[in-house]
Amino acid sequence: MANDRLTQKEQSFLEDALEMENLCITKYSVYAEQCQDDDLKDLLFNISKNKRQHVNRINHLLDKNSFTYN
Numbered sequence: 001m002a003n004d005r006l007t008q009k010e011q012s013f014l015e016d017a018l019e020m021e022n023l024c025i026t027k028y029s030v031y032a033e034q035c036q037d038d039d040l041k042d043l044l045f046n047i048s049k050n051k052r053q054h055v056n057r058i059n060h061l062l063d064k065n066s067f068t069y070n
Contacts, residue, residue, distance in 0.1 A: 004064070004065075005065055006062075006065045011062065011065060014058050014061055014062055015062070017054075018055060018058045018059070018062070021051050021055045021058065024047075024051045025048050025051045025052060025055065028044045028045070028047050028048040028051065029045070029048050032045045032048065
């Protein structure tokens with residue numbers, strides 16, 4: 001592909017999304033640790049795990065973008 005680089009706006013959006021996802025991971029993990037109900041605890045940990053996957057995907061996109069400089 002000729003132009004796989006992200007625009008500045010796209011990169012900024014991904015950086016903001018990354019911050020939000022990391023905040024969610026922290027919150028869901030803290031809430032899960034405080035839960036007494038095992039089902040709710042599992043649900044919150046699973047959501048946190050899903051958010052970690054989002055972070056990995058976003059980081060991959062940002063890293064890929066940074067290596068396309070010529």
